[in-house]
Amino acid sequence: MFSSFLRFIGIVGFIINALHKANSCDLPAKGNPYFPNNFSFGIATSAYQIEGGWDADGKGPSIWDDFTHNYSHLIDKNSTGDISADSYHHFDQDLAALKELKVNHYRFSISWPRIFPNGDISSRNQKGIDYYNKIIDKLLKNGIQPMVTMFHFDLPVDIQKIGGFMSDKFIEKFVAYATELFENFGDRVKIWMTFNEPQIFCKSSYADGRYPPLAGISGEGDYICVTNTLKAHAAVYKVYRSRFYEKQKGKISIALGNYFFLPKSNETEAAYRALQFNIGFLAHPIFHTSGGFPKVMIEDIKSNSLKEGRLTSRLPSLKGYWKNLIKGSADFFALNYYTSRMMQRAVQPKGLNPSWERDMDCDESLDPSWLKATSGTWLYCVPEGLEGMLKFLRDEYGDLEVMITENGWSDVGELDDVSRIRYLKSHLQAVLNGISSGSNITAYTYWSLIDNFEWRSGYSIKYGLYSVDFQSSNRERTPKKSANFYREVISSKKIPNEIHV
Template sequence: MLSLGQLLIFGLLVNIGSLVKSSDNCTLRPRGSTKFPKNFSLGVATSAYQIEGGWNADGKGPSIWDEFTHENPDRIKDRSNGDSAANSYQLFDLDLKALKELKVDHYRFSIARTRIFPNGDVSSRNQKGIDYYNTVIDKLLANGIEPMVTMYHWDLPAEIQKLGGFTNSVIINYFIAYAEELIINFGDRVKTWITFNEPMQTCKPGYGEGGSAPGIKSPGVGDYICFNNILKAHAATYHLYRSKYFEKQGGRMGITLDTFFGVSKTNNEADVDRALQYLLGILAHPIYSKTGGYPEIMVKDIAKNSQAEGRKVSRLPDFNEYWKATIRGTFDFLGLNFYTSKYVERPSEPLGENPSMLRDYDIEETADPKWLKAKSNWLYCYPLGLEGLLKFVREEYDNVEVKITENGWSDEGELDDNNRILYYKSHLQAVLNAIHDGSNITSYSAWSLVDNFEWSKGYTEKFGLYSVNMKSPKRERVAKKSAIYYRKVIETRSIPDEF
């Protein structure tokens, strides 16, 4: 197989329009400059459990995803797990080679919590895990690549889950201790920290619906408690960093949230706003709004529904004035993961079981059959949605600095991944258009560097710029056509029609 460099040398210029038979909904016209700002950072993202493997190597303890996949293989589409994955723990140099070929400005990766504290407690501190990430960070910096580090990407130590995980407030102090260990060991070189990745995907399927690790089914109760504790843990970590380490280290810290963008068939802005408040505002409003606390619409709805259920208090554990003030303003930027859009409208009949977040949400989601669809059944190409989301964030949260921390497309794993190229082209254009309109966007991370373990879908859906030979112990990485295109974006600081 040819390397990315060889493909670039021998490849022909190909017009994207000739590659993909698609609807106009997956294309976007530029407004203003077609060049990214001078200091705009382009990179890629991964997460530890999805690529590292080495699940019990060098003292690493079990996480909730280790236990979930081992004990419930039927819950994973191909009955696989992340035990070996792309084996980046032992083969990081292959990832580094790919990063250098792409010429990325930054690399967003997460730290496996159970490599640092195998049982979740400071008493289990594991120097070999710390040594591994020191090596990763040093090699990135030696090659001019900025490390963008996520502290938590869904791999809670199994021992902490025995205490209730994110439904027990003791998780706050456990997370602070873990975060401080990372800051002490890596903060002299890591200048961009993300506390949590996608709390919505930690809490709703993990503690509400039960479809993801740790598999707790407590809809409309456990998920809300989980949100509450994650927001408190994030805020406490931010204050610790600013008060104790910022003066010496000078880094920046934020949280990464995710949402789709709601599109109304009837231009009903109330439905669009409702969807965004429930899916993004539940986590963004307490941190990024001027008033703090949960969105008013959620507080009222859930209190009303709780009363109708015979409860004396709301299922949504709202914050007292101390916690509102403590959480509000705990950011240097907003990390935003965006993949898709959906139509949203109020349903004719209540959805979901009672109680549940879905019942409180009271929005029906559908997709346009004309939209280009990925391998994932939830993923469609509609770049106007990203523009709409960035406009909402700009107006709702005082034009906070945004880092696009994930954006990507799934397929069967083909090397001629033309739809992924079209997706990246249109969504990068959406970012440029939003910048033209005044949005404060400073970086973009493509998901993902390599094909990885995709949670409940196992290895049946591929998001990587590089294919990984999962049948080989060497886990060879092979550049896809999209890798060639993305390198061209980085080299030219623009969105080329040809590559």
């Protein structure tokens, strides 16, 4: 732990130096200006956010269908994903955009309730399987590699009825679902992610109660959710390696991340602590040689739990069988990165008691020089954070393959999206700098292909390289200037000195 912290001090020094040299949202280049010949450029979406067809061809309801139908007042303009970009009926428009961009891979998620309408294998829906077979076959026919996420927030309602991620039954249900995916698609899909950003959905769904199922079990529900997610992921990895890998030869991971943390003033320990409570929460059990949860989490959550009068820690234990099964249960690191924060130890306890925030015991702030996205309140352009995250992963977990599986910028939907181009350019430079510094980065995936349903923000914020006409029954896609920029990068395998749009 101490040696890892010392290495992190070196990372911090490097980043602070970069921040002093760079303007907001710009990043100096270093090393070879070209991406490797075998580097893969791609783009991402998720099922609930773009598919629509919420009850088409036998699909069952997800917790997001239930939430948007019954709690629409909690969503911007009472929006739903019932139709969204209607990719279920207009995938060929998405395919045309993918071909126009010349991407090497397309990351999309499969809707669990479209495959198993009630979440269980007993409800197997062939029409749902046919839909994803069509997508995979069309991608491969056009030289685009499918990169598939098994779960991106849209849990079947019937799985939630038996406890969702709070129940041990979830693990066997998810393994059965994943096995069905391997059996139907594994001959052609070679890159899998079991879950997308568990730290987000576990906290938002089971601690804060902002996302369905609105559980609100602060400081405990999120920890149970993460633990069961790790167990389900590892169990699926074991099934794949024992039953499918010999013939299918694919890779499996779990998409983690979102933020990097920098010290405010000299509070390096606080930034390191925040990283362990965030990305380390799920990465340490899988990628660290010691396995299990980070030591700082184990010790401090146990201490806080005892002070609260509990007999045991609110953080479940990962020991024996499960600790060993989870350790090493990924073939690459799937990294989502968007932005960064400055961290210091909390001046006074914050958050509910108990809560993850109170356990982490840090205060976050922003650098006033960071460029802010024009939509939402959380996204700032900090490419140094991505470069720092790549170095942190290398120092903390060793020389592992990294695929960047999400990185994106939001605005209000303008076609002349110069700020997105600037964000994209600087973060691609961070990737190139990471490669030059020794990180084994093999893929970059921009979020997202098209404007879509952004959870509780509805359609008020836009991440797409392509605009969608949500007022039209055909949902026509229109390229933004950023699409032209990304296509130029992919074609040349180089970041252009001048932005040609």
